[in-house]
Amino acid sequence: MAGSAPVAVDADRGAALERGFAWLAATDHKKTAAKVGIASLFFFGLSGLLALTMRAELAQPGLQFVSDHTYDELFTMHGSGMIYLFLTPAALGLGLYLVPLQIGASEIAAPRLALFGFWIYLAGGLTMYSGFFTNSGAGDDSWTATIPLSNSTGSPGVGMDLWVIGVALAVLGSLLIGICILLTILRLRAPGMTMLRMPVFSWTMLATVFMVVASFPVLVVAMGLLLAERHLGGVFTGSTGSIVYQHLFWFYGHPVVYVMFFPFVGAVGEAVATFSRKRFFGYRALVVSLLFFTALSMAVWGHHMFITGAVRNQYYSLTSQLLAVPAGIEYLDLIATMIGGAIVFRAPMLFALGFILQFLLGGLTGIILASPPLDYHVNGSYFVVAHFHYTLFAGSLFGLLAGLHFWFPKATGAMLRERLAKVSFWVLMVGANLTFFPMFFLGYDGMPRRVPDYEPRLGDLNLLATIGAGVIALGVLLVLINLFVSLRRREPAGNDPWGAQTLEWWTTSPPPRDNFTSLPEITSYAPLLDRLEAAEEERERRGAEVPA
């Protein structure tokens, strides 16, 4: 009998292994989205460690512990990891999980394609990072891989090849996931869920996948051409070769910024409406502004090329400045939703407010970069680094965290620890501003980006930014601890712990395999709020009838 226990343990292990494999190949959109989320978190960790290494190097002037070439690899893989492997997939993963739930669908359209997209994206990420194990090192030509630096003369070796192939695979994976989300919205909405009854988050996802479908194929083609250039030559040659490459790259490179931003505007919108206990203000205005915003965002790529002298600066400056109009409408909607509301400062709301405040700084400094004469001065400097970190870190990451804290109870059935969440919010707020605000001054004073050394006069501000990066790392660690603790020692969430408005809160937490066992009547984008208001009206009516 002594042998029976180990057999049972083996059987358990076998079953667990089988479940693990089944999870990896599961077609359920929630499981695919969870896989995307975990993978993107993994790449966020890796890319974050690279950032910390860079900031440690930059704490003092002079070369401390990395060479020029290693520093090239660090900033290339940090930027590439954050954009291709973390924020873009995380944004799409959020949509993959939530869009079917918000529109009352029992599944995603083309679930196998979404699963294929996840695996291709993961493989692309690992391929990119595998460059570190080659003799030539990882990709070292920044996340843009500008020609001629990225050709076989500028960046010889297999590491850069792996970077190019990895980017193509990762972007293709994201594209396929985006297509699935678009098809779901077009073809799987529940009865009664018209386009103008879709929740705010789903609309922002629709706008996002428009850009994905329109711009991502161009980068996949560009990476194919870059690989051909590296091995065969003759593709991006001559006086216009690098300009053609830049057009192809930035046609993807600018919209992707909005791909990493719109879903989090949606997440913030849902959190703001829920915790203001109000209906979202200006829903239709938001929908129209989103359509113009996305279209305009496809028309501004040339502002990254002002200094080349090869683009029509007036056109790209005009379209870039016009972005302020739909952005202003969205800010107006968010603020007006809060005005007069009974605001509850729970953790998702704090992260939403952090997003609103900090993204504003990123957006306003974007207006400076949209003006060619000002752009000539700060192009290639730390001013640009500060600008896009305010939009992507202090903006988008805070939006992502607002969404994570808001929907975590729905996805897991467990509440996050509120106090720990609030502490992590304040630590991240301090860290983000301590890191990125000094960079505006560094850039304006002439510190170029992508260099491991700088003039001694810039030492104090750089040290401040490095301390801030450490504070950010602490904040991220607190978020991770909160996730871990909340999953290990669960506090049950119930179906709707926030008193939220949209359809995903109708079903159980976590949702069942087919998402819903029943659906309420859908008469607006906030069906749960409709029911609540109808019940209140009914109570008031009955209350009025009783004395009579």
Place this chain on the structure above:
Amino acid sequence: MSGGPKGGGGPLLAWACIMLALGAMLAIWSEGDASSLLFLVGAIPLLALSGWNRARPAPGGPRLLARVSVPVVVTALGATLAAIGLTGGLWLILVGGEVALFGLVWLAREVTLERRGVGR
């Protein structure tokens, strides 16, 4: 159920038209610069999708679907190996291609069995 949702193609069409208008504006302003053609690249898949959605509305009703699809993972693995083969050598392209082909055949069989299941 009488069919899937209708009307989803409207925003798609509207958005593609805005893209084309912006492209035309750039083409005129830049006196026919070829970069404005990129707008066409962006708008065409969306116009095609809008047309397809209008021509073939979603059937609606429940679908039978494998909850676990291993062949998809195998196909993705094969495609990745083949792609890395572009720098790793012809042998890796061939190995990856074979794995991907195997995955596709397996996938076709899985889909066929699913459809037979629906037929019953």
